[in-house]
Amino acid sequence: MNLSLGEFQDLARKASRGVGFAWGEADEIGQAARWLAAHQQPSGEALAVLLKQVDAGLPAERCPIRLGCRFADHVLKVTEAPQEHSNLVAPLFLLPFLSWALSSAAAGAIEINETKGSALSVLTPGGLREQTGSWPEIASVRLRLFSVNALPKPYPTAKRIDLHPSDQITLAAFATRTLAPETEERRRFGAGGREE
Amino acid sequence: MLHRPDNKAREVARRPAHQVMTLPRLGAFHQTRLSFMRVLLRRLIAENWRFEVTTFDIDASGVGHAVYTMHGPERSYSLIAFAHDLPDDQRSDRVIATAWDATFTLFDGLPSPSDVARLSAQVPVQEQGRVSQSELSLSRANRSTRLWDYVLECLAAGTQPDAQRLDEVGYLMRTTAVYGSGKFGAADRASLEQRPEFREPFQVEMLNVYLIRCFVVDLVEHMARARAPERAVALAPDLRRRLGIGNSTGLGMAPFLLNHQVLINNWIAAREEALARIRTLPAAKDGDWAKLSQLAERLTISVNAQRPDDPRQAAKLAELRKDLQKLAARLETRSDVARPWDNLWHWAEGVLGLEGQESLLTLLLELRPDLVDQLAVDMSADESAMARIDGRMSMSALRRLIENRYAWALKIDWSDAAEQARLWYVSAAKSEPRLGDRADADLANFEQALAPGRDAAQLYRETEACEAENVGQYLMERPKHRHIVRRIQIAACLPYGEIESNTVSAQMVPIDLLRAKLSFFGATAFDPRSDRWLRINMFQNAPFPVEWPNRDWDDWVYPQARA
Numbered sequence: 001m002n003l004s005l006g007e008f009q010d011l012a013r014k015a016s017r018g019v020g021f022a023w024g025e026a027d028e029i030g031q032a033a034r035w036l037a038a039h040q041q042p043s044g045e046a047l048a049v050l051l052k053q054v055d056a057g058l059p060a061e062r063c064p065i066r067l068g069c070r071f072a073d074h075v076l077k078v079t080e081a082p083q084e085h086s087n088l089v090a091p092l093f094l095l096p097f098l099s100w101a102l103s104s105a106a107a108g109a110i111e112i113n114e115t116k117g118s119a120l121s122v123l124t125p126g127g128l129r130e131q132t133g134s135w136p137e138i139a140s141v142r143l144r145l146f147s148v149n150a151l152p153k154p155y156p157t158a159k160r161i162d163l164h165p166s167d168q169i170t171l172a173a174f175a176t177r178t179l180a181p182e183t184e185e186r187r188r189f190g191a192g193g194r195e196e
Numbered sequence: 197m198l199h200r201p202d203n204k205a206r207e208v209a210r211r212p213a214h215q216v217m218t219l220p221r222l223g224a225f226h227q228t229r230l231s232f233m234r235v236l237l238r239r240l241i242a243e244n245w246r247f248e249v250t251t252f253d254i255d256a257s258g259v260g261h262a263v264y265t266m267h268g269p270e271r272s273y274s275l276i277a278f279a280h281d282l283p284d285d286q287r288s289d290r291v292i293a294t295a296w297d298a299t300f301t302l303f304d305g306l307p308s309p310s311d312v313a314r315l316s317a318q319v320p321v322q323e324q325g326r327v328s329q330s331e332l333s334l335s336r337a338n339r340s341t342r343l344w345d346y347v348l349e350c351l352a353a354g355t356q357p358d359a360q361r362l363d364e365v366g367y368l369m370r371t372t373a374v375y376g377s378g379k380f381g382a383a384d385r386a387s388l389e390q391r392p393e394f395r396e397p398f399q400v401e402m403l404n405v406y407l408i409r410c411f412v413v414d415l416v417e418h419m420a421r422a423r424a425p426e427r428a429v430a431l432a433p434d435l436r437r438r439l440g441i442g443n444s445t446g447l448g449m450a451p452f453l454l455n456h457q458v459l460i461n462n463w464i465a466a467r468e469e470a471l472a473r474i475r476t477l478p479a480a481k482d483g484d485w486a487k488l489s490q491l492a493e494r495l496t497i498s499v500n501a502q503r504p505d506d507p508r509q510a511a512k513l514a515e516l517r518k519d520l521q522k523l524a525a526r527l528e529t530r531s532d533v534a535r536p537w538d539n540l541w542h543w544a545e546g547v548l549g550l551e552g553q554e555s556l557l558t559l560l561l562e563l564r565p566d567l568v569d570q571l572a573v574d575m576s577a578d579e580s581a582m583a584r585i586d587g588r589m590s591m592s593a594l595r596r597l598i599e600n601r602y603a604w605a606l607k608i609d610w611s612d613a614a615e616q617a618r619l620w621y622v623s624a625a626k627s628e629p630r631l632g633d634r635a636d637a638d639l640a641n642f643e644q645a646l647a648p649g650r651d652a653a654q655l656y657r658e659t660e661a662c663e664a665e666n667v668g669q670y671l672m673e674r675p676k677h678r679h680i681v682r683r684i685q686i687a688a689c690l691p692y693g694e695i696e697s698n699t700v701s702a703q704m705v706p707i708d709l710l711r712a713k714l715s716f717f718g719a720t721a722f723d724p725r726s727d728r729w730l731r732i733n734m735f736q737n738a739p740f741p742v743e744w745p746n747r748d749w750d751d752w753v754y755p756q757a758r759a
Binding site: 001002003004005006007010021022023024025027028031066069070072073074075100103159160176178179180181182185186187189 | 326328329377378379380381382383384385386387580583584585586587588621622623624625627630631632633636638639642644645666667668669671672675676677678679680681682
């Protein structure tokens with residue numbers, strides 16, 4: 001299904017809340033999902049993988065959102081000395097948080113690579129600058145900050161996302177959990193209404 | 197940020213947030229020249245946009261489709277209207293309805309026959325269909341059962357309808373939803389905001405509604421002609437203009453003001469800056485007093501025409517009528533003092549109620565378009581720019597922010613059940629926001645984060661003896677507070693970024709939230725049907741495109757004295 005990015009962001013937010021993320025985290029997951037889709041990354045697929053795992057009880061230390069929030073909040077810093085984070089589910093979702101972490105830091109870029117070499121991304125405050133390979137569903141990652149003189153052009157951005165039907169179904173099912181079943185009493189109380 | 201054109205003289209300050217951002221005050225707002233309908237029409241007329249009925253393929257029973265196009269300096273936009281034959285018993289204002297008298301989309305450019313064919317399968321089913329990047333909105337409208345048949349019969353009989361009966365309703369059709377940015381597959385606002393014509397907020401939606409209004413009056417005239425080709429007449433231009441497009445709005449719109457802190461700040465800041473600029477003026481210009489008196493008189497006409505059933509609104513209007521009389525008398529005195537408008541404003545704050553004060557704001561802004569209109573540009577917002585949490589902030593600094601920005605919330609006794617009697621949730625029926633009763637225990641798991649006052653107070657309480665070094669550390673252990681920490685940090689930077697009232701108390705009147713947003717749209721004739729939904733009128737008294745060259749329409753929203 002072809003979605004506007006706003007629609008996808010909203011779906012991602014609700015689906016995240018549906019698997020138990022706090023509202024504040026869900027807001028950021030929605031923004032992150034949109035960021036990835038705008039950078040033409042397989043955002044829907046990665047999010048479906050992640051939320052299924054979270055729903056099945058993924059430990060916090062393997063969650064790229066919890067880790068990403070720490071970087072974006074500046075609790076953790078990316079340094080020139082490489083650091084590793086192992087066994088993350090949907091590591092693709094770290095990318096927007098790392099870019100946001102840079103937005104208010106000194107100039108520089110972050111390189112994040114899959115420790116076995118299958119994927120490498122370069123991030124700046126402006127977004128994704130380089131992407132080689134593709135991020136696996138589960139991976140260990142190595143991060144480092146580096147200073148650059150010349151960067152590749154910004155990664156081309158998209159206005160829409162083509163969401164695979166199976167991912168759409170997964171996300172919609174999680175999002176539905178945020179909706180309260182309608183009862184006649186709730187309908188009358190909640191919508192409040194006389195009508196013509 | 198908004199800068200004053202002249203900062204040499206000591207300026208009158210903008211009103212403080214604690215005065216402006218309460219629900220009773222927001223629920224007394226009226227349209228102004230910064231409202232989005234007025235911004236749109238100013239642009240269309242100033243830039244001489246060309247209006248064209250590209251297609252009108254509708255049969256005698258009112259079924260078919262039409263395409264109404266506006267050609268701007270660089271781009272064209274087309275309203276594609278599908279007219280249906282809806283049985284009377286299926287006509288409902290509720291958002292959960294599944295059939296309508298007319299359905300619409302605003303198309304980016306000129307649609308091809310294949311676009312119209314594609315959309316004819318999607319637009320009439322509204323939320324069940326999908327539109328694409330080429331479409332900018334999705335909307336629908338129902339006939340006013342009170343007025344449609346009457347006007348149709350009059351025109352078919354070759355007579356003009358009675359003006360008073362038109363005024364009693366004010367529109368032939370009312371929209372029950374106007375979906376914009378990105379909804380149901382439509383183009384996102386983000387993909388359009390570089391276009392000058394959509395720089396100010398909600399211009400897509402307002403253009404959509406303006407073209408619906410053009411279509412609806414044409415449709416009733418068309419059906420009258422089809423019924424009685426020999427006898428039928430067109431609606432007289434003065435009567436035509438009296439018809440706006442109605443709208444029924446419920447709680448679906450209410451969370452918007454809470455969810456868009458930066459945007460609401462910018463809307464209010466523009467309005468408050470405009471008022472401060474006028475109040476700062478050292479003297480009245482020739483004609484200012486007379487203009488103000490005339491506009492107050494015309495506003496009184498529109499207030500007097502309203503007959504809401506709702507007792508609260510009726511009481512507010514009764515007070516407003518008295519206030520407008522006081523204002524008219526005061527304007528006669530034309531007190532020749534320095535800063536006459538600031539002087540008038542101080543008088544109003546002492547004498548008039550909230551409706552009267554906010555009406556005066558509306559009128560004062562009309563005096564100096566040169567100081568006011570440019571502020572509309574600042575009413576948009578890039579909300580992503582403020583989405584990040586600064587985790588380096590110390591907990592004591594966060595607590596000080598709560599003390600400063602949420603003092604009103606800290607004064608509320610949140611252990612009193614009445615202060616938390618309600619909760620916001622989203623219903624499984626069409627994903628619409630609703631206000632629930634907290635006593636309905638099953639709803640708790642579905643609560644939306646729309647009680648910032650309560651959440652800020654709770655965070656304050658929980659951090660009294662907090663050992664975390666900073667906000668980031670604290671949130672690692674307590675992610676449930678992320679949303680309110682972000683709100684607090686945003687509110688710290690934006691004076692009008694928070695509504696300073698309890699949004700979940702038993703006494704809260706949800707339509708105050710709706711009224712505030714609708715006033716920024718430019719809506720008039722607020723007609724609450726309960727405390728949770730209301731009807732309004734849009735573009736009432738606005739000129740149709742063919743009338744644009746006739747005169748200066750800057751003050752179109754104020755009705756002329758009725759004959």
